[in-house]
Amino acid sequence: MSARDKFYYLIGGVLGVLILASIISAVLQARFRGSDSEAVIQNLTSRVRAWWAMVAVFAIAFMTGKNATLVLFALMSFFALREFITLTPTKRADHVTLFLSFFVLIPLQYWLIGIGWYGLFAILIPVYAFLVLPAVAALAQDTDDFLERVSKLQWGVMITVFCVSHAAALLLLNIPGYASQNALLIFYLVLVAQLSDVLQYVFGKLFGRTKIAPVVSPGKTLEGLIGGGLGATLIGGGMYWITPFTPVQALAMSFVIVLMGFFGGLALSAVKRSLRVKDWSTMIEGHGGMLDRLDSLTFAAPIFFHLTRYYFTP
Amino acid sequence: MSLISAALVTVMKALVGAHPRWQGGPPSTAQSIYFANHTSHIDTLAIWAALTPPLRVRTRPVAARDYWGRGAVRRYVALKVLNVVLIDRHKEDSQADPLRPMIEALERGDSLILFPEGTRGADRLPAAFRSGLYRLAHAFPTVRLIPVYLENLHRAMPKGTFVPVPLICTVRFGAPLPVVSDESKESFLERARAAVVELA
Numbered sequence: 335m336s337a338r339d340k341f342y343y344l345i346g347g348v349l350g351v352l353i354l355a356s357i358i359s360a361v362l363q364a365r366f367r368g369s370d371s372e373a374v375i376q377n378l379t380s381r382v383r384a385w386w387a388m389v390a391v392f393a394i395a396f397m398t399g400k401n402a403t404l405v406l407f408a409l410m411s412f413f414a415l416r417e418f419i420t421l422t423p424t425k426r427a428d429h430v431t432l433f434l435s436f437f438v439l440i441p442l443q444y445w446l447i448g449i450g451w452y453g454l455f456a457i458l459i460p461v462y463a464f465l466v467l468p469a470v471a472a473l474a475q476d477t478d479d480f481l482e483r484v485s486k487l488q489w490g491v492m493i494t495v496f497c498v499s500h501a502a503a504l505l506l507l508n509i510p511g512y513a514s515q516n517a518l519l520i521f522y523l524v525l526v527a528q529l530s531d532v533l534q535y536v537f538g539k540l541f542g543r544t545k546i547a548p549v550v551s552p553g554k555t556l557e558g559l560i561g562g563g564l565g566a567t568l569i570g571g572g573m574y575w576i577t578p579f580t581p582v583q584a585l586a587m588s589f590v591i592v593l594m595g596f597f598g599g600l601a602l603s604a605v606k607r608s609l610r611v612k613d614w615s616t617m618i619e620g621h622g623g624m625l626d627r628l629d630s631l632t633f634a635a636p637i638f639f640h641l642t643r644y645y646f647t648p
Numbered sequence: 649m650s651l652i653s654a655a656l657v658t659v660m661k662a663l664v665g666a667h668p669r670w671q672g673g674p675p676s677t678a679q680s681i682y683f684a685n686h687t688s689h690i691d692t693l694a695i696w697a698a699l700t701p702p703l704r705v706r707t708r709p710v711a712a713r714d715y716w717g718r719g720a721v722r723r724y725v726a727l728k729v730l731n732v733v734l735i736d737r738h739k740e741d742s743q744a745d746p747l748r749p750m751i752e753a754l755e756r757g758d759s760l761i762l763f764p765e766g767t768r769g770a771d772r773l774p775a776a777f778r779s780g781l782y783r784l785a786h787a788f789p790t791v792r793l794i795p796v797y798l799e800n801l802h803r804a805m806p807k808g809t810f811v812p813v814p815l816i817c818t819v820r821f822g823a824p825l826p827v828v829s830d831e832s833k834e835s836f837l838e839r840a841r842a843a844v845v846e847l848a
Contacts, residue, residue: 412662416814424815426770426806432813 337515340576341396344521348389355382374539381532384627392524396517400505401448403517407502408444412436413624414494421609422486427476431467431484435491439463443499452506459496464488493602493632494625500635507639509646512578522577523591523638526570527630530592531599534562551603554596563592578646590641591634598633653729660697664690664804665816668698671847672794672823675700679759680792682707682821683781685774685844686763687802689715690812694798695761696730698819707759710750712737733760737767747780754788761796764840770807773845777837785825785836793825795840797847820847 335343359379366375395406419432439459446455468484504519512519538558546554570588574581602625660666668675684695692709699707711717713734716726726732733749745751750760764777785793797820805812825843828836 412814416816419814420800420816424803426808429806429809429813433811436814 335575337518340515340518341521344518344573344576345389345393348525352382352386352389355385381535385528385532388528388627392521396521400517403505403520404444404448404502407498408440410624410628411440411443411495411498414498414628415440415490417623417625418490418494419487421606421611422490423479423483425476425478425483427474428471428483428487430474431471431487434467434470435463435487435495439491440495443495444502447499447503447506450506452503455499455503455506459491463491467491489605494628497632497636498628500639501631503639504642507643507647509578509642510648512646515576515578518576519578519642522570522573523635524631525573526566526588526591527595527634528627529569530562530566530595531630532562533565534558534596537561537565547600547603550607551600554600559596563589563596566592578642587638587641591638594634594637595630598630601633602629652725656693656725656729657697660690660693663812663814664694664801665818666694666697667816667818668700669818669820671820675703675821676792677702677706678792679754679757679790680707680794680824681754681759681781681784681788682761682794682796683764683777683840683844684761684796684798685848686765686768687770687798687807688768688805688812690805691763691768691798691801692716692730692732692761694801694817695796695819698821703759706757707761708733708753710735710760710762714738733758747783750780750784751787754784754791759791760784764837768807770802772802773848774841777841779833779837781840782833782836789827793840795822795825795843795847796820797822797844799848822847 359375359382362375363379366372391406395402415436424432443455443458446458467488471480471484471487501520501523504523505516507516507519509516534554535558537560538553538555541557541561542555544556545552546556546559567585567588570591571581571585574584577584577587579587682695684691692711696704696707696709709730709732711726711730711732711734713736715722716732717723717734726734733753735746735749736744737746750762753760762781764781765775766778766780769775781793785791798817799820800815800817804815804817822843825840828839831839
């Protein structure tokens, strides 16, 4: 099967699931109108809608090619960082470092993927930006909360730019027997991570009893994690045919994505709480929510990338 | 020109969001003066981008000639795209009334965006208002006075910087300031300022 054929099968499958999800949420909405469950179903409906938008954007980017995919991920990093910085206290003295983060680091990081310079891509942010940002910040001569300000920016850039860019960096890998199909691997990663989120949410709502981390994330339950995680892992295993993995390897990879995604959601929930926010989106009226959708991907992408690179490239 | 205007709105939305919140009732095309706190050079653009298209075409920002009148690009955007009302902040001609251009615009039926502090501040909350708003309100009692609070713009582009950094900024539109007869200038200006502060 060629990459094109796989892509069309995949899109067909995803569209089928989305249509089913839209029908289910419409039926639920009609049935439970005015009842206690209305808010939950409203949430489900808006999630399904967000999925439609996401799939449409992804499909267009993949059909248009590598540069469009890079631009798409660069924009995701941009909006996620914008959200992160909006909720992080900044001062006048941070202006130059913020400017560098948005307008130099993001384009540079994705440009490095575009030209295939893996060595610099891997260290640009953890080494160069890590040192340059505090150096530039120090020149602004404001020592109030200096360490807090610099480290919050470094953290935001690591999560929203460095981590997210690893999904797009899958395009860099030279996997034997998988030439020019790497875009499918991005789709695979995003799909499993998002499915895991949704299934955990659904299983949690249906069967959730035991809270895993009531302080950090009251919505996360053991039943949701096991049911949703297992479901996403199995579906990920079943999609082995779009990956360079064998069915067993695909199961293992999906399991890693699910596990890291779970921890990503958990850690970013803790970050939100320490910034005294519940949702990246509700704090910022009418905006945002990019990080709410990306949180699992930020943790899953770098690990998935490196496992694939370590085991599947020469 | 409409292409430039669309591009400008898109850039503003991508950079600072400029998302409107109509907290004091839905947007209306009735003639209005939008008055806001002022912290950055892009405040004008932020409010302008936050307005709905039908409001945008009939609303003219009031802009200082010493900033918006300078430089070919800025001047072009100011006059051709934003259709600003240029005013002289530093009266060169002491005989001329600095409010004259605004009065003419209001007489033509245009709505205005203005910053009654007269200059940019560095803080979250506005400084004391200058008297121009009072005089306009008196001369045009039927024009609605809409308080506007610009959130986060002082962080996106603080005084002394030349490019904005991306931060999500909200533009909150309040309810029209009620008309109170026989009110002193001081109490009117304080009430107007309080209406903006209340949206913060």
